Amino acid sequence: MFKISDKLAKQKGEQTSEEFPKQEAEQIKKELSNQEGEQISKELPNHEGDQISMDLTNQDSVSTSNSFDAIDDNKRPLEDGEHPATRKAAKPLEFHEKEETVKGMHDLSLTQIEEENKPNQSDSSSLIFELRRDMSVKCLAHCSRSDYGAIAAVNKTFRSLIRSGELYRVRRRMGIVEHWVYFSCNPMEWEAFDPFRHRWMRLPQMPPNECFTFSDKESLAVGTDLLVFGKEITSHIVYKYGFLANTWSVGINMNAPRCLFGSASLGEIAIVAGGCDSTGRILSSAELYNSETSTWESIPNMHKPRKMCSGAFIDSKFYVIGGIGIENPSMLTCAEVYDLEENTWTVIPNMFPPRNGEVEVATFAVGGAPPLIAVVKNELYAADYVRHEVSKYDKERNEWITLGRLPERADSINGWGIAFKGCGDMLVVIGGPTNSGGGMVEINAWVTGEGPPEWNLLATKPSSSFVYNCAVMGC
Template identity: 20%
Template sequence: MAGSSSKFHQIDETLTLIPTLPNDLSALILSFIPFTFHGRLKSTCKSWRNFYSSKTPLSIRHAHLPLSSLSHLLCLFPEDPSLSSPYLFDPTHLAWAPLPPMPINPHVYSLSNFASLAIGPELYVLGGSLFDTRSFPMDRPVASAAVFRYDLAVGVWVQLAPMITPRGSHAAVAVEEGRGRIVVAGGGSRHAMFGAAGTRVDVAEVYDVEKDEWTSLADLPGSRAGCVGFCVGSGRELWVMGGYGEARTINGVLPVDEHYKDVVVLELENGGGGGGGGVEQGRWREIGDMWGNEERARLGKVVVIDDEGEKNLPKVFMLDGNDIFRYNMASNRWFKESTVPRKAQDGSQFGFVALQGELHVISLLQGVELSAIRRSRHRRRGTVLFMQIYDPRNKSWRSLVTRTPFQFPLDFRTAVMCTIRV
């Protein structure tokens, strides 16, 4: 233990963490408590408050636990994160932990369609569409270029360098966690309150975490928003699929989205950066359409399970209605994987996220007929979520129920979700 004591240099040696135990051993014990309980433990005593307010607990966890043993948490943004707290959910311990709202800009409100992702213990919120009281007319949504980062180790939001091009409803991907790069592609100014209104862009950019700067990449082949992205081959390629282009008017009445069916790939030289060379601009190539004209109109909700095994090929899944499809990269086609066991009775939307190698299909309790959990104690306060969990390795389903700490119901059409490992 003495050999590793240098990793715990942030511990105040004048304070005792656990009586009768050395501080380095006490730090190990306290750090291995699941992250979602750290906030509650701060009130135990002064030494614990100082300890859990430092970077030490997460540093110890990442130094001593393999990636698979770290807590894989769901980060849920129910509403505008500058007005309402985002929340972390630990599915293993059924524990919720609130995060503070983002710094408020008094001139903007109703942020939606932003992207969120994590690199290590840091959570990023990128862009989105909102209303700006400094613009005219004030009821017209505009795209945001703002980027915020929340460091779970110290519990602080900071505003970073803005994107070159403002955008919401865009693809956003961490190129590779160890290299500190984020790529964004497509997007526009469409807001959740409106139909097919808003702009579309074809711009792609890359963010260097260490330098806090954005660099332009090659433009997408066509302006599109609502697209999905993921990396292949340790960040050597960025795949972007689906989305919608400029809206067209049918019979002069309502604008209707023109949906993309294709997949395009951006080649990132030098394996997506690293070695001090950064991410250099590559070129886009077209893979082709994912389905025919009669198969489906649009892309459903897509999540990705990273595969650290052979070829580093991610597993890509789509929730379309009540069915889950798996994407085959070789054939550029979707194949049905499974069906959600219990469907939402009122046709409401599902949330869809990948956690710990499993697919979580999330709905409100009142939208699911399940007599075993329809009890009054689940309805006293807060929103109750019903999670149906699919394991693609053994093709099995299980479920869990959790009551949220917030009072208002969730709208899965506008809520933003991502995951983070701590």
């Protein structure tokens, strides 16, 4: 037989438990105890004791249900067979089921409005009833990111936990990471795709800025933030999308603002290197960004200035690959690697291109996109948009091995218009056929392993344009 206090805590939280008259609760417990005590069970045959226990359970359930009806007389009556907790949970769960929207998944701004209109709820410092707070947080860390909007709707304590970022720091320590793909097919609109639940989510519209809209942009996901870099009339600007609050804001500019740089992230830090300043001067400088503090820190310069390059983290070291230097307009074949512990750069000769010199490297620089590279399980992959092939880098031998073909419908214009990214243990290619009447965005994935790529079509979506920018956020 359950306890009244337990039942109340599960259905209505501590607030309702406090509002329920103590004398009535004690009276019900006393009456049930008198009817159900061990002495009665011992005096009756087993089958009769079982029957009475069942009858008392039914009585207890009815009594508790009626008590809740009395407490909630300002709400609609429960329908036949409906549980009070089900009614309370129905609203946030409806958001969770809607496609093409972020609400109910991580639209915490909506949650905030709803919570402010509710009466003060218990602080529930333990979060989950009868569990210590640290154990409650560890349990919640195993929930999907898609569920955190609904979790935040429980009460202010849960919302505070989600928005503080504490849960994501715990997940990081526990090695729990979910990767979502963020991409833009329109200059000021972004969408996210959850490759594990196959869900599309639309982010809020970026702040209106006509100059920024038509400028070249770079994007970078770090920690729980998405950074989008672009230009205003005479200066650079950064917009930051915060996953925790589901809002856009103006971010912090680099110490030396730039565009056309190489970049990559590792947990809550990211590094950008090279690129050009507002005068078009090609840079060799590099900076490290910390998403926890929203600060930029200058690190030593690379050996060679370069723009139109790509970046990647491999074995916790930052690589800058390809790009165009000052000496000539051809694509640089050397790469550089930055050791965070030693705080030094090292040149790696002849690391790029992945064709191993079969075609003149100058062809890469004529209107072509920066190298399409991605890292999965600390292995580096590259997409050759001319040959429509995928290659893998052999770190020991400093050479590239052709693995197989890209997805058939991953169209591009000299490498522009598609994205080639690492997403957890998968390589993903985002792109698709386009024409004057519109086209499709396709997301293809391959779980890397031995043998040629076997692409799996995860999702398709109509689009009037190709992919402008793309980033993968893991948290």
